[in-house]
Amino acid sequence: MKEQFTRIIEEIGEDPKRPGLKDTPKRAAKAMKYLTRGYNQTVEDIVENAVFPFDGSEMVLVKDIELHSLCEHHLLPFIGYSHVAYIPNGKIIGISKLARIVDIFARRLQIQERLTIQIAEALQKTIDATGVGVVIEAKHTCMMMRGAQKQNSTMRTLAMLGTFRRNQAIRNEFLSLLRQ
Known part of the structure; x- marks a missing residue:
């Protein structure tokens, strides 16, 4: 990967040997491996023994889980929050x-639409929940820095499984909690 970043630097017309860029290919390769480390992880490995018996049936919600991902179309970041x-x-x-x-x-490498569904389906599979709801709100630098160049646009995606899909009252409760 380091050699490929060296070539990219050369292709844009820069000298990868100049002092400021000398170690950039190595750093860029290390950063890319970190930013895509999800390929080397599984839900089962992460969850381990953190599933517990529970008799309740009230909604559990964690809001504002920060997320950073790379758009699969441009390899540019999208940054936002997930509500699960x-x-x-x-x-x-x-x-x-x-x-x-x-x-x-x-x-x-992701698109936000698929990311939202993957999170919901993984949680559903892991704990066999009655229902799962996931909302992601993110800003896409591929839209901000190139193309349309719209700085203030936010994309929202939703995935609703089980009772979140079938029961409008539960869905409404979830969405109203996000506004609080």
Whole structure:
């Protein structure tokens, strides 16, 4: 990867040997590996033993989970927040694991629409929740820095599974909690 970044620097007309760029290919390769580390992680590895028995059936919601991902079309970042909710069905999951599930999928080349669904489906599969709701709000630098160049646009995507899809009252409760 380091050699490929050297070539990219040369292709844009820069000298990869000049002092400010000398170590850039190595740093860029290291950064890319970090930003895409989700390919080397699984939900099962992250969750480990953090699923616990639980008798309740009220909604669990974690708001404002920061996320950073790379747009698969331009390799530019999109940055925002994920809001993840579920209705337990005999099991709950440690809240830090919700953030880690978000990261597993965000740390891959992505589109926001798929990312939202992957998070919801992974949580559903992991704890067999009665329902799962995921909303992601993000700003895409590919839209801000090139193309349309719209600085203040935010993309929102939703994935609703189980009772979040079937029961309008639960869906409305979830969406109203996001506004608080």
